[in-house]
Amino acid sequence: MIEKIDELVNEGLLKEAGIIKPNRKLYEFNHERIREIFKQLLERLGEKGFYLATIVGTDMLKDKKIRLDYYVVVLPEEITIVLRTYVDRDNPEINSILDLIPAALAPECEIYDLLGVVFKGNPALRRPFFVPEELVEKGIYPLRKDARV
Amino acid sequence: MGKSKILSLILRNLIRKPATIQYPREKPWVESDFRGRQYSDLQKCIGCGLCRIECPADAIVMKKIPDEYEVPKKNARRLFPVIDYMKCVYCYRCVTVCPVRAFITTNYFELADPQHITSEELSLSTLRKKAGGEASK
């Protein structure tokens, strides 16, 4: 099934960008096309063909970006691939894929609460999720590098 | 079918002696290398403080050795690590990272002990008092 990913690369949706140790292929994409990509994945791999392992959000303070890594495990070989995108740090917004893949609920909620990335179209986003009330009032996102907690 | 099986097990358990250990009348048997209470041997300690830096629970503070004790020359700063046993997670990182292997490990597991909340007393007991220390008082 992994060759289906290469098709997406050929169509220009994804761009190869090296590997993450050990041996996880890294693809970059434009954050505006996220729904398109996951729709394609659902179409080509099928509902049973992959699962979303997690989304890792990292604050890249120097580049003024927030990096989002979507880790997708392609079945049945269980190959992990990484779909990486960047959103603007001052205005972090990306489309939600919750309605396509319900498994995105937990990571999207977590990243919204910790890093402040808004997933447009996710009805479950709410603060405070687990961050203490006083931090929410101050508008602090704890995992941002300039946050003092 | 399943019912009779578990019934016979329960009946057998009825006549068996209890599986639980009657602590504190009866002590559980722990391995000789169980990670129990540890303290530093001040004959070996050089007071470098690496254990304090590496402790994941921040349970170690470096304290000055009181004046009435004889301290080996290598510990020039007269510092020694005091482990707060209430904070310690018994990972033994201090034991393994110590450059002079100064920690004494025991398999003592009964840690709810008002006598030894920190390792201060145990560590100092490894040192001798100065001969004239008592007389000058």
Add this chain to the structure above:
Amino acid sequence: MQGCRAVAIDKVIEVPYALEIPVGPQHPALHEPLLLKAYADGEEVIKVEVHTGYNHRGIEKLAEKNSFYRDIFIVSRVCGICNGVHANCYVRAVEQILGIEPSPRAKYLRVLAMELERIHSHMLINAVMAEIIGFDSLFMNIMRDREYIMKSKEIVTGNRVSADYMIFGGVRRDLNSEKVDKLKKLLDRVIPRIKYYKKLFMEDETILKRLVDVGVVKPSEATLYGLLGPAARASGIKIDVRASDKYDAYGEIPFNVIVRNECDAWARMMVRWDEALESAEMVKYILDHLPQDEKAVPDERRLPRRFPPGEAYARVEAPRGELIYYVMSDGKPMPYRVKIRTPSVHNILNTAKFYIGYSIADLPVILTSWDPCISCMERLTIIDLKTGERRKVPMKELAGGGKKWVNPRYSL
């Protein structure tokens, strides 16, 4: 003197159609703080919201503020039951960054510690399941036999629960032949017991009546909702990180990936029993085939102090499923980012849908069948499946309830 006065009815008390039942955070069926807000129509659960956040400790931020070495012990405190796999996953991620590899003997010993952990974790959740369905004598018996495994863990790692067994480049203590003999004896005692309990779970009417056809998860749902570990394998999805990533010594030790197709709570528990047996066989194999010559325990005083910049993404098959650590280093003594994704995050938070249509008494059964570990989950909070609108239903319709039907209007 106010007599009886006829009052014109101007208000109607609306009876909410759904009864809201909080299950937890302190509840006899749950051993950990978690709130399931169940909405029930009579006996039938129509909606469940999972509320967590009672246990948040902010470990990811804490890990960013401590050195790489201190983090080994911090991440093994994420979860008590599976502390070994947490430490292993983190250690392997950092080893990738450092570019060092443990010796074969150390790899075998790591697998040994992790498999012992898997056995006792699976025995624990099966015991808890027995307790929740009211079968306390079985609970007591399983817990008694679990002590053998705890003892084995003590022999291997030096502590019953917190192993603290992993270090970059190896393990922290070695086995000698005396210990191997002890372990073999303990194992010979515990394997027949596991077989006995497995048989009991297959045959006992009480267990079958409570578990079979409860909490059914279709295979396609299992992947869509991202279920992991035994929960996915019981739905016929063959995922096992041990088999696909072949980390540590898993490439050399023979084992089977257990898959079942029944898709219900019973299948999930049976997968756990079979895996416990499989793990016991693996432990036996390891004890017989332990590589003899290499040095498994590195000198912790001589391990590298400098960490090159880089990133690594390690996966490990924890007893509850795929556990993920993403570690990023920027060359400083502290990691730039540590991301922990535990299997329980998916298995608890994403499964609110699967309670719907079952009775209230089934709710703890289904919850337990995911093997929930709240301390692992530790960071997230609220699920809202659909907008929280509550429908008002006339009394007449309420009185007609109690029958086992699912109104398509209310199913989500």
